[in-house]
Amino acid sequence: MRNFTLITLGCPKNIVDSRNLIDSLTKEGFIYVEDFKKADFILINTCCFIEDAKEESIEEILTAAKFKSDRILIVFGCLSKRYGQELKREIPEIDVLFGIDDDSKIVEYMQRFKNGVWENIKNHEYTEEPPSYRYIKIAEGCSRKCTFCVIPDIRGKFRSIRPEKILKEVEDFIKSGIKEIILVAQDITQYGKDLRGYTLKELLKDLCQINGDFWLRLLYLYPSDVDEKLLQFIKESNKIVKYLDIPLQHSEDRILRLMGRRGSRKEYLRKIREIKEAIPEVALRSSFIVGFPTETEDEFHNLLDFIEEVQFHHLGAFKYSREEGTIAYHLKGQIPENIKERRYFDIMSRQALISLEKNRNLVGREFDALIDYVEADIALGRLYCHAPEIDGVVMIENPLNLKAGQKVKVLITEAYDYDVKGVLV
Numbered sequence: 183m184r185n186f187t188l189i190t191l192g193c194p195k196n197i198v199d200s201r202n203l204i205d206s207l208t209k210e211g212f213i214y215v216e217d218f219k220k221a222d223f224i225l226i227n228t229c230c231f232i233e234d235a236k237e238e239s240i241e242e243i244l245t246a247a248k249f250k251s252d253r254i255l256i257v258f259g260c261l262s263k264r265y266g267q268e269l270k271r272e273i274p275e276i277d278v279l280f281g282i283d284d285d286s287k288i289v290e291y292m293q294r295f296k297n298g299v300w301e302n303i304k305n306h307e308y309t310e311e312p313p314s315y316r317y318i319k320i321a322e323g324c325s326r327k328c329t330f331c332v333i334p335d336i337r338g339k340f341r342s343i344r345p346e347k348i349l350k351e352v353e354d355f356i357k358s359g360i361k362e363i364i365l366v367a368q369d370i371t372q373y374g375k376d377l378r379g380y381t382l383k384e385l386l387k388d389l390c391q392i393n394g395d396f397w398l399r400l401l402y403l404y405p406s407d408v409d410e411k412l413l414q415f416i417k418e419s420n421k422i423v424k425y426l427d428i429p430l431q432h433s434e435d436r437i438l439r440l441m442g443r444r445g446s447r448k449e450y451l452r453k454i455r456e457i458k459e460a461i462p463e464v465a466l467r468s469s470f471i472v473g474f475p476t477e478t479e480d481e482f483h484n485l486l487d488f489i490e491e492v493q494f495h496h497l498g499a500f501k502y503s504r505e506e507g508t509i510a511y512h513l514k515g516q517i518p519e520n521i522k523e524r525r526y527f528d529i530m531s532r533q534a535l536i537s538l539e540k541n542r543n544l545v546g547r548e549f550d551a552l553i554d555y556v557e558a559d560i561a562l563g564r565l566y567c568h569a570p571e572i573d574g575v576v577m578i579e580n581p582l583n584l585k586a587g588q589k590v591k592v593l594i595t596e597a598y599d600y601d602v603k604g605v606l607v
């Protein structure tokens with residue numbers, strides 16, 4: 183009884199946790215299988231950041247429960263940590279629940295099982311990470327106090343991961359042929375605050391010293407902590423892609439204060455101007471919450487004007503999700519679901535036009551592209567302005583001998599709302 187399959191839901195940080203767990207289990211002699219039919223253990227790494235993520239996790243657990251047969255169903259991660267008792271009560275097919283950072287307990291639990299007989303079951307589509315990029319988690323938890331967010335409660339205070347561990351992990355990936363390293367944490371600008379003098383800049387300097395042809399991408403920077411020195415370093419580095427993901431959450435001062443976020447509309451506009459001046463080719467991504475309690479129509483329209491003024495390359499919008507245990511949960515003036523839905527639709531359709539325009543500006547120009555997937559007649563890759571899974575892609579027809587993980591030059595020929603099309607140069 184050694185085979186296990188693992189389903190990962192949620193953010194890139196969960197992907198990293200799952201990969202680490204797979205490594206630990208493999209070292210202990212367990213075998214990872216993609217096929218449900220061959221698995222003795224089904225592990226589900228859950229997410230509960232927003233309502234949609236919770237629903238997806240629950241659906242996935244229910245599906246696994248339905249096809250479980252004699253297999254052992256193990257659920258862990260954020261949802262399990264937060265709603266463990268409820269899950270166990272509602273889905274008795276779950277054999278055991280773990281929280282976050284419980285790898286050794288999961289390994290120990292699985293080791294207790296001996297041989298068993300396993301049959302039938304459906305295939306599950308588990309997509310492995312492609313051979314082109316890897317997420318590297320550089321910190322755990324978050325110490326900020328955004329009033330809508332459950333992460334600090336679930337994942338605890340911000341803790342930087344030791345630089346030696348990060349550097350070793352990155353070196354190993356680069357040696358194995360990975361061409362893009364994506365640094366993630368709830369807020370990477372906090373990196374090193376607990377490491378006595380070793381900050382994000384030192385980490386980036388050390389990472390840029392690693393030999394090899396690879397891109398470094400930075401995800402999730404807290405706006406007020408993106409400073410001039412960091413921008414200068416990014417500008418001068420030939421490894422860090424000129425792409426910044428800075429979640430702003432809103433543009434209006436009153437709402438930002440209610441959200442417990444630092445900064446104001448004026449400061450955000452100034453920061454974005456500084457970024458664009460320092461790195462003119464920068465691709466900016468941000469995320470915003472619509473329908474936060476008490477958000478008025480005027481404030482929402484001001485938010486639309488703000489995104490029009492800034493012209494982000496990519497934008498993610500979330501309908502405010504009322505999370506138990508948060509300060510915002512208790513705010514009066516919760517916005518009805520149909521209004522949130524409409525605001526979500528409005529902001530996304532406005533952004534679609536902006537993204538299309540940004541993509542049109544790429545047409546006729548040549549870029550390096552990193553290939554993620556190759557099929558018979560099309561390859562999917564990404565340019566510097568595309569983070570995997572959240573942004574668009576570059577589609578390349580007739581890929582001939584292209585392989586996933588390869589870097590190539592492409593000429594962009596067509597633009598769509600989110601994706602672009604190109605030909606090999």
Ligand code: SF4
Nearest residue numbers: 324326328331333368
């Ligand atoms: S910065 Fe705010 S929104 Fe992001 S994880 Fe921390 S508390 Fe949550």
